[in-house]
Amino acid sequence: MSGEAVERHTITVLVNNEAGVLARVIGLFSGRGYNIESLTVAEVDPAARTSRITIVTSGTPAVIEQIEAQLNRVVPVRKVTNWTAEKAGIEREMALIKVAGTGEKRMEALRMADAFRARAVDTTHTSFVFEITGAPSKIDSFIELMRPLGLVDVSRTGVAAISRGPEAM
Amino acid sequence: MDKDNTLTAAPAAAGAHLTLSGAEMVIQALRDQGVSHIFGYPGGAVLPIYDALFKAPGITHVLVRHEQGAVHAAEGYARSTGKPGVVLVTSGPGATNAVTGITDALMDSIPLVVITGQVPSHLIGTDAFQECDTVGITRPCTKNNWLVRDVNELSRTLHEAFQIATTGRPGPVLVDIPKDIQFQKGVYLPPASVQHRSYKPKTDPDPGAIARAVEMMAAAKRPVFYTGGGIINSGPEASKALRELVELTGFPITSTLMGLGAFPASRPEWLGMLGMHGTWEANNAMHDCDLLICLGARFDDRVTGRVAAFSPGSKRIHLDIDASQINKVVRTELGIVADAAKAIAEMVQVWKAKKKQAQPLKEWWAQIDTWRARKSLAFKNSDTLIKPQYAVDRLYALTRDKDVYITTEVGQHQMWAAQRFKFEQPNRWMTSGGLGTMGYGLPAAVGVQLAHPDALVIDIAGEASVQMTMQEMSTAIQYDLPIKIFILNNEYMGMVRQWQELLHGGRYSHSYSEALPDFVKLAEAFGCVGLRATTPQELDGKILEMIAVKRPVLFDCRVDPMENCYPMIPSGAAHNEMILSPDDGGEVSEAGKMLV
Numbered sequence: 153m154s155g156e157a158v159e160r161h162t163i164t165v166l167v168n169n170e171a172g173v174l175a176r177v178i179g180l181f182s183g184r185g186y187n188i189e190s191l192t193v194a195e196v197d198p199a200a201r202t203s204r205i206t207i208v209t210s211g212t213p214a215v216i217e218q219i220e221a222q223l224n225r226v227v228p229v230r231k232v233t234n235w236t237a238e239k240a241g242i243e244r245e246m247a248l249i250k251v252a253g254t255g256e257k258r259m260e261a262l263r264m265a266d267a268f269r270a271r272a273v274d275t276t277h278t279s280f281v282f283e284i285t286g287a288p289s290k291i292d293s294f295i296e297l298m299r300p301l302g303l304v305d306v307s308r309t310g311v312a313a314i315s316r317g318p319e320a321m
Numbered sequence: 322m323d324k325d326n327t328l329t330a331a332p333a334a335a336g337a338h339l340t341l342s343g344a345e346m347v348i349q350a351l352r353d354q355g356v357s358h359i360f361g362y363p364g365g366a367v368l369p370i371y372d373a374l375f376k377a378p379g380i381t382h383v384l385v386r387h388e389q390g391a392v393h394a395a396e397g398y399a400r401s402t403g404k405p406g407v408v409l410v411t412s413g414p415g416a417t418n419a420v421t422g423i424t425d426a427l428m429d430s431i432p433l434v435v436i437t438g439q440v441p442s443h444l445i446g447t448d449a450f451q452e453c454d455t456v457g458i459t460r461p462c463t464k465n466n467w468l469v470r471d472v473n474e475l476s477r478t479l480h481e482a483f484q485i486a487t488t489g490r491p492g493p494v495l496v497d498i499p500k501d502i503q504f505q506k507g508v509y510l511p512p513a514s515v516q517h518r519s520y521k522p523k524t525d526p527d528p529g530a531i532a533r534a535v536e537m538m539a540a541a542k543r544p545v546f547y548t549g550g551g552i553i554n555s556g557p558e559a560s561k562a563l564r565e566l567v568e569l570t571g572f573p574i575t576s577t578l579m580g581l582g583a584f585p586a587s588r589p590e591w592l593g594m595l596g597m598h599g600t601w602e603a604n605n606a607m608h609d610c611d612l613l614i615c616l617g618a619r620f621d622d623r624v625t626g627r628v629a630a631f632s633p634g635s636k637r638i639h640l641d642i643d644a645s646q647i648n649k650v651v652r653t654e655l656g657i658v659a660d661a662a663k664a665i666a667e668m669v670q671v672w673k674a675k676k677k678q679a680q681p682l683k684e685w686w687a688q689i690d691t692w693r694a695r696k697s698l699a700f701k702n703s704d705t706l707i708k709p710q711y712a713v714d715r716l717y718a719l720t721r722d723k724d725v726y727i728t729t730e731v732g733q734h735q736m737w738a739a740q741r742f743k744f745e746q747p748n749r750w751m752t753s754g755g756l757g758t759m760g761y762g763l764p765a766a767v768g769v770q771l772a773h774p775d776a777l778v779i780d781i782a783g784e785a786s787v788q789m790t791m792q793e794m795s796t797a798i799q800y801d802l803p804i805k806i807f808i809l810n811n812e813y814m815g816m817v818r819q820w821q822e823l824l825h826g827g828r829y830s831h832s833y834s835e836a837l838p839d840f841v842k843l844a845e846a847f848g849c850v851g852l853r854a855t856t857p858q859e860l861d862g863k864i865l866e867m868i869a870v871k872r873p874v875l876f877d878c879r880v881d882p883m884e885n886c887y888p889m890i891p892s893g894a895a896h897n898e899m900i901l902s903p904d905d906g907g908e909v910s911e912a913g914k915m916l917v
Binding site for chain 1: 517
């Protein structure tokens with residue numbers, strides 16, 4: 153089962169919000185040698201006490217299949233959905249990006265931000281903090297463009313994902 | 322999604338909800354779960370539970386000498402009865418000492434409920450005396466675990482723990498209870514009122530998959546059943562169904578180490594164990610088959626040999642209760658996620674209903690007979706030295722009229738026992754398969770004997786392994802458990818020595834057991850019986866003496882120190898590249914050395 157190409161997959165895990173559940177899910181990844189490229193977690197339904205963990209991971213198709221199967225074994229896990237395999241998900245990420253500089257670079261950063269529909273949420277004479285939302289690849293591009301313009305700090309949320317259409321996951 | 326995610330309360334029958342202390346709840350829950358025996362060791366953080374236990378009739382507590390012993394004893398108890406094993410230990414070192422046993426149970430899918438005391442809630446996180454992050458440490462080695470922070474959650478948690486340990490793919494669970502919770506009073510809920518929010522194991526087979534499996538089986542020209550511990554875990558019904566399926570189809574059958582006893586070794590379809598030290602016929606049948614029907618096994622690396630060369634021409638059917646096992650190691654044409662007993666019974670029923678006939682298997686059996694003719698378990702006996710194989714053969718022969726349960730430690734003796742002791746029934750063979758825990762067999766025998774007081778319980782041991790948990794002889798004495806520790810004493814960590822001989826130029830680095838105790842005197846010091854055999858001539862007499870003694874026995878069987886365990890698949894080799902004897906001189910590849 154080797155020799156297959158490595159793919160990136162976005163997987164959402166709906167779990168009972170109880171102590172240790174995140175550690176159990178994450179421990180599974182580290183213990184079995186799976187990658188985590190990003191991780192997003194928050195309680196989503198306080199009444200039902202459920203949390204939603206979204207993980208961007210990479211591996212060969214066989215590894216991805218194992219990851220899903222292993223996640224399904226975890227006792228407090230309610231549901232596992234692989235958005236990449238199902239091709240029916242919307243994936244978004246938010247980032248806060250700090251750029252410092254003056255003069256033409258500063259103006260260029262502002263113009264780029266406008267083109268990317270990023271918002272300045274903090275402004276000083278020598279810096280901006282931009283808020284940008286989009287697919288991870290869009291955020292990657294924006295960060296690359298900011299690099300020569302005085303990029304000083306990046307904070308990303310990791311991916312949140314949801315299905316298209318009227319159904320819940 | 323569930324509409325009600327809190328626990329489902331039973332109709333408010335009068336008296337259904339008791340008010341108890343946390344400690345009393347533990348005892349009440351054990352009682353409601355039908356627990357009659359627990360294995361444990363007291364300490365500061367479990368004293369309230371021990372106090373409740375002191376006043377509680379009907380539950381026998383077995384005081385071990387080390388917490389690892391408690392867990393292995395519980396494993397032996399569980400594996401020989403089909404019931405969950407229960408362990409009670411204290412915080413800190415009590416919990417960490419239990420970790421090896423818990424990991425062992427996870428690897429071999431043994432249902433255990435481990436209850437640990439924890440420091441009081443307000444001290445958690447302060448590096449208090451005998452504090453450790455028990456749920457953190459045991460998270461990767463339990464099926465699930467809980468730290469109970471509210472006494473009103475305790476009974477629900479305990480009942481869930483039993484449910485999770487014993488259903489689906491069984492395994493160990495752990496409930497960590499801070500000392501203040503043990504003292505606090507709260508509402509106790511009986512088991513029937515508790516339902517888990519997300520845990521719903523799938524046990525019913527998909528009828529379409531069963532129908533397809535039957536079609537594939539009916540079309541196979543060189544089929545083989547490859548069975549494992551899942552059959553044992555599924556219960557006696559699974560073994561019964563398996564026997565019927567083999568009889569109906571006439572297919573040959575082999576088993577993993579963990580599955581021995583599910584199918585009777587005396588039947589003509591039986592090929593013996595497969596894998597690294599399996600028989601020539603079992604491994605060659607696996608290699609050459611056109612249909613491999615895996616029932617409750619998991620394609621472990623000791624079974625497959627080199628995966629790329631594993632059973633190259635076969636289609637595979639894989640039945641497992643754990644979906645993550647399907648396609649984990651080898652690709653499968655047909656995966657069936659279900660309980661083994663249900664799925665196999667369904668195969669039997671569909672085979673009969675469709676009046677299926679197996680393909681003519683005469684050629685396949687003729688081929689198997691030529692492999693059998695190699696007599697891969699043969700060994701050169703000696704007049705002067707006790708060969709370990711001979712010792713196991715004699716032990717087997719002289720116990721035929723007894724109700725025998727066998728446990729083992731880990732190493733050469735374990736493989737000789739697996740190869741040569743023939744099992745006719747499930748639940749008679751207790752060994753550490755996945756984790757390979759030296760020191761498993763003696764405490765496991767304690768647990769087995771407790772569950773089967775009149776049976777002959779023998780730990781086939783090695784002198785190195787047995788010293789790891791030797792202190793549990795005291796436990797056997799205390800509870801009057803007449804276990805027999807049959808030590809194949811070759812003065813070496815035999816399997817280590819064997820690999821050093823084959824892979825490391827005979828440089829026996831630290832594998833010689835220097836400064837061995839005198840096991841006969843040691844037995845006497847413990848208050849049990851010590852026996853020793855040094856020649857083949859005296860062996861039978863001493864074995865009969867051991868069987869006749871109704872007390873625990875340490876039997877020091879001095880065997881040929883240089884004997885190796887054959888046949889073997891060198892790591893990194895394929896099933897059909899076995900070494901049958903020392904004269905074969907098989908070469909181990911560099912890649913293979915890594916896999917040892």
